[in-house]
Amino acid sequence: xxxxxxxxxxxxxxxxxxxxxxxxxxxxxxxxxxxxxxxxxxxxxxxxxxxxxxxxxxxxxxxxxxxxxxxxxxxxxxxxxxxxxxxxxxxxxxxxxxxxxxxxxxxxxxxxxxxxxxxxxxxxxxxxxxxxxxxxxxxxxxxxxxxxxxxxxxxxxxxxxxxxxxxxxxxxxxxxxxxxxxxxxxxxxxxxxxxxxxxxxxxxxxxxxxxxxxxxxxxxxxxxxxxxxxxxxxxxxxxxxxxxxxxxxxxxxxxxxxxxxxxxxxxxxxxxxxxxxxxxxxxxxxxxxxxxxxxxxxxxxxxx
Numbered sequence: 078x079x080x081x082x083x084x085x086x087x088x089x090x091x092x093x094x095x096x097x098x099x100x101x102x103x104x105x106x107x108x109x110x111x112x113x114x115x116x117x118x119x120x121x122x123x124x125x126x127x128x129x130x131x132x133x134x135x136x137x138x139x140x141x142x143x144x145x146x147x148x149x150x151x152x153x154x155x156x157x158x159x160x161x162x163x164x165x166x167x168x169x170x171x172x173x174x175x176x177x178x179x180x181x182x183x184x185x186x187x188x189x190x191x192x193x194x195x196x197x198x199x200x201x202x203x204x205x206x207x208x209x210x211x212x213x214x215x216x217x218x219x220x221x222x223x224x225x226x227x228x229x230x231x232x233x234x235x236x237x238x239x240x241x242x243x244x245x246x247x248x249x250x251x252x253x254x255x256x257x258x259x260x261x262x263x264x265x266x267x268x269x270x271x272x273x274x275x276x277x278x279x280x281x282x283x284x285x286x287x288x289x290x291x292x293x294x295x296x297x298x299x300x301x302x303x304x305x306x307x308x309x310x311x312x313x314x315x316x317x318x319x320x321x322x323x324x325x326x327x328x329x330x331x332x333x334x335x336x337x338x339x340x341x342x343x344x345x346x347x348x349x350x351x352x353x354x355x356x357x358x359x360x361x362x363x364x365x366x367x368x369x370x371x372x373x374x375x376x377x378x379x380x381x
Contacts, residue, residue, distance in 0.1 A: 079113065080144055080176060080244060084341050084380065085302065085348030086373050087114035087146070088365070090136070094125055097135075104136045106362040108143035110369025114176065116148040116350050122187040130155075130163060137171045144171075148266060148304070148350060149178035149248040153185075153193050153201070157208035157230050161215035165238030168216075173241065177212070178266060180248040181205035202253045204229040209245060209261040216242040246302055255281055259288025264300040266350070271305045271324040273344045282345070300347035303340065307352040308333075310364055310372070327354070330371035337372070338379040 088107035092100045104115045115136065117129040133145040150160065167175045181201040182188060189195050196204060207227040214223035218237030225232040246264030249255045258265050265285055269277050278301075286296035308327030318336055320326040325336055340346040355364040 080173075082113050083347055084337070084376065085113045086111070087116050087148075087302070087348065087350035088112045089117075089148075089304075089307070089350055089352040090115045091118055091126065091352065094127055097127075097132075100127065100132065101136060101139050102362065103360060103365070104140060104143065106365040108140050110365045111373045112143060112365075112369070113348075114144045114146055114350075116146050116178070119147050119149065119151040119154075119180075120184070120187070121151070121154065122184075122191055133175075134167055134170070137167070137174055142174075144174035144176060146176040146178045146246070149180035149246070151182065151188065152179060152205060152208055153182040153188050153196065154191060157211040158215060158232055158235065160208070161212040162238065164212065164243050165216050165240050168240045168243050169238070176244040176246060176264075178246050178248065179205070179209070179262075181254055198251070199253070200229075202251070202257065205247075205254060206257045206261065209257070212245065213242050213261070216240060246300075249281075249285075252284060255284040256288040259285040259290075259294070259296070259299060260292040262299060264302055264347075266302050266304055271303065271308070271326075272319075272322075273301075273303055273340050273346055275323070278344070301345060302348035302350060303346050305349055305351035307354050309354045309356060309358070310368055311356055330367070330375075333368075333372045334375045334379065337376045341376070341380045 090100055090103050107115055117132055119129050121128050129147040137145050164177050185195050207230045211225055211230050215235055216238050218239045220237050222234045222236045223232045224234055244263040246266055247258045247262045248266050249258045250268040267278055285299050289296040289299055311329050315328040318328040318332050353364055353368045355361055
């Protein structure tokens with residue numbers, strides 16, 4: 078398994094707080110089934126979830142091949158210079174099995190409950206762009222020390238950690254954050270989720286691609302990773318694979334393969350993140366194993 082696999086398959090391991098054994102079982106099952114990554118969300122203002130920068134390293138230490146990422150890191154709660162050191166340590170300790178999902182901040186009412194000063198949307202995007210520059214400047218060493226004086230972050234002669242910079246995937250939604258993604262990031266997790274056929278998705282890609290081109294980059298360097306939510310894997314075909322909102326909701330293995338293959342070949346999607354449910358609405362080792370055998374393998378075979 079590798080972060081360079083295409084398409085990438087990621088399992089959303091967002092189990093309730095206190096169920097550490099269940100989290101480990103899910104991630105181990107995903108690894109055995111051929112998933113490339115697992116993900117955890119970052120909403121520490123609630124007590125119902127594990128703190129991901131404690132849980133992801135624990136789970137990486139319990140596995141051998143699967144990578145992990147926080148989808149997406151709540152940047153206002155995690156200052157960029159310290160986040161850079163955390164990511165560098167995770168990258169080194171895991172043997173490169175970490176990707177950095179990064180967001181400019183949502184749920185500000187909740188974030189400010191943790192003592193963080195609120196930012197305007199414009200300020201949040203500006204801080205987001207600075208953070209990516211700081212993180213890149215503090216990894217990828219050895220090399221020149223970072224001196225950075227921005228509006229939100231400062232770094233005074235900080236030596237870069239001697240590890241490659243982890244892939245940076247953003248949860249950008251607005252025009253300015255999409256432009257930042259095109260200029261500075263390695264991937265995009267569209268906020269519209271499980272519908273890659275929409276004009277919103279295409280417009281987001283156009284903005285990313287234009288910004289990448291303007292920055293002298295190949296737009297293909299910025300991959301799209303779709304967050305599917307929790308679709309069902311059924312034994313028989315469903316009448317439709319889409320919910321009332323048009324988003325992918327699951328179906329038989331054949332329907333999954335058709336949908337995901339079309340996303341890759343028709344829309345340039347490079348990865349999928351999901352928690353696969355069985356027909357009772359549960360996550361089980363059996364449904365994860367079946368997904369690996371009947372969906373992951375055939376999709377990869379279909380797209381070459």
